[in-house]
Amino acid sequence: MGEQVVAATGQMMTPHTMAILSFALCGFANLSSIAIxxxxxxxIAPTRRKEIARFGVKAVLAGTLSNLMSASxxxxxxxxSGASA
Structure with a gap:
């Protein structure tokens, strides 16, 4: 895997950076997760749908933080390990 150029800055992304980005972006914390x-x-609990929907955004935020923690x-x-990727 070679280095790739970031279009906006013209700087190179190292394999280390690409590995961290893969962990950060490849999670299930997205807006469609609220619908799921x-x-x-x-x-399971049709009478509590409003309560579930209210906590959906908080669950996505917690999932995002979990993805970022995994990446770090x-x-x-x-x-x-000294590995490049």
């Missing part, structure tokens, strides 16, 4: 959460849990831990271990 509402559909799955809403069928992966970056730490990649840096410790």
């Amino acid at each position: 959460l509402l559909g799955g849990l809403g069928s 831990i992966a970056g730490f271990f990649i840096a410790l």
Whole structure:
């Protein structure tokens, strides 16, 4: 895997950066997860759909933080191992 240029800045992305970005972006914390959460849990407890929807945004934020934490831990271990990717 070679280095890739970031179009906006013209700077090169290292394999280390691409590995961290892969961990950060390849998670399930996105807006469609709210619909999946509402559909799955809403069928189990149809009377509590409003409450589930209210906590959906908080769940996506928690999932995003979890993805970013995984990326930072992966970056730490990649840096410790001395590997380039």
